[in-house]
Amino acid sequence: MIGIDWYLALSAILFSIGVVGVLIRRNAIVIIMCVELMLNSVNVTLIAFASYHGDIAGQVLVLFVLAVAAAEAVVGLAIILAIFRNNLTTDITKINLLRW
Amino acid sequence: MVTYTFVLLAVLAISSALAMILNKNTINSALFLVLNLLSVAGLYLLLQAQFLAMVQVIVYAGAIMVLFLFVIMLLNIDEEKDLFNRFRLKYLVVFLLGVVVFGQLLYSIGGVTEMLPEISPDMEYIGTVEAIGEVMYTNYVIPFELTAILLTAAVVGALMIAQYKVNKTDQEQV
Numbered sequence: 397m398i399g400i401d402w403y404l405a406l407s408a409i410l411f412s413i414g415v416v417g418v419l420i421r422r423n424a425i426v427i428i429m430c431v432e433l434m435l436n437s438v439n440v441t442l443i444a445f446a447s448y449h450g451d452i453a454g455q456v457l458v459l460f461v462l463a464v465a466a467a468e469a470v471v472g473l474a475i476i477l478a479i480f481r482n483n484l485t486t487d488i489t490k491i492n493l494l495r496w
Numbered sequence: 497m498v499t500y501t502f503v504l505l506a507v508l509a510i511s512s513a514l515a516m517i518l519n520k521n522t523i524n525s526a527l528f529l530v531l532n533l534l535s536v537a538g539l540y541l542l543l544q545a546q547f548l549a550m551v552q553v554i555v556y557a558g559a560i561m562v563l564f565l566f567v568i569m570l571l572n573i574d575e576e577k578d579l580f581n582r583f584r585l586k587y588l589v590v591f592l593l594g595v596v597v598f599g600q601l602l603y604s605i606g607g608v609t610e611m612l613p614e615i616s617p618d619m620e621y622i623g624t625v626e627a628i629g630e631v632m633y634t635n636y637v638i639p640f641e642l643t644a645i646l647l648t649a650a651v652v653g654a655l656m657i658a659q660y661k662v663n664k665t666d667q668e669q670v
Contacts, residue, residue: 398499400612403543406506408601410513410532416594417517420587423576425522425568429529432560433513436536439548441605446623447543448612455545455623456632462555463643467650469560473567474654480571481660 403444410437424479424486428472435465502542508535520575526564533557545623 410433417430439458446454480486509532516528533556540549632640 398502402502402506403539404605404608405602406509406539408598408605409510411601412594412598413510413513413517415597416590417513419590419593421517421576423522423573425564425571425573426517426525429525429564430517432556433516433529433532436533436556439552440536440539443540443543443545443548443623447545450613452623452627452631453635455548455628456636458545458548459551459628459632460639460643462551463647466555466560467646469563470650470654471657473563474658477567477571477658486571486573 400444400448403440407437407440407444410434410440422487422489424476424488424491425473427488428469428476431472432465432469435461435468498542502539505535505538505542508532509539522568522573522575523565526561526568529564530557530561533561540623543623547623547625547628 414430414434414437417433418427421427421430439461442454442458442461446452446458476486479491483491485491512528512532512535516525516532519525519528533552537549537552537557540546540552
């Protein structure tokens with residue numbers, strides 16, 4: 397069995413890629429996909445700790461994270477659909493109705 | 497053998513994640529995210545979480561990504577043509593910020609690895625359906641029910657938000 401450090405480092409790299417993706421992309425759908433990537437990297441950490449601690453509660457927590465991620469994706473995509481109907485764009489720099 | 501499999505899956509996951517955020521075409525990004533999720537499911541198998549690997553493939557790579565692809569094709573989005581055509585100061589700042597986040601994560605999880613308990617091989621749980629279900633329906637039954645309520649509320653809320661001409665029905669009721 398390889399050390400837990402490798403899983404944690406991989407998870408940190410995936411999370412950082414997700415953060416960079418949220419910051420550089422302007423398409424709202426890709427931004428939601430990057431958030432999914434970040435949630436997924438946290439799942440890797442949880443499962444690695446659950447496996448190396450011999451405690452299965454971490455895997456149960458991953459199931460809850462999956463359910464919350466599904467709910468978040470559904471609501472986010474519905475909001476994007478509603479915005480697209482009014483503005484005909486998903487570019488977040490052009491959605492500036494609430495900008496001061 | 498485990499090490500080689502881990503390196504293969506990790507390189508696949510990282511490269512597909514990079515390809516996802518750097519691709520101009522939204523559909524290609526979604527498909528690269530599917531590849532990333534599949535390789536992470538392989539990592540779950542290495543960590544002896546078989547049930548979660550199956551759930552990852554079915555729920556994430558199956559259901560959620562099909563939803564994403566539906567919405568992308570429904571909206572018919574243009575490609576981001578000017579994504580990397582010219583250098584912007586923003587990209588440099590974002591890259592530095594990503595490095596800062598990465599360093600912070602490594603710093604915060606680096607000290608945890610020395611506190612791991614010594615476990616014997618027979619103490620390791622195998623993440624089968626029985627093992628997870630036994631814990632989830634005894635100790636965690638209330639969070640489980642709350643998750644059900646959350647999912648129902650999310651579906652109803654998404655229907656409300658995405659409904660066509662929702663304002664007109666409101667005016668008719670008034």
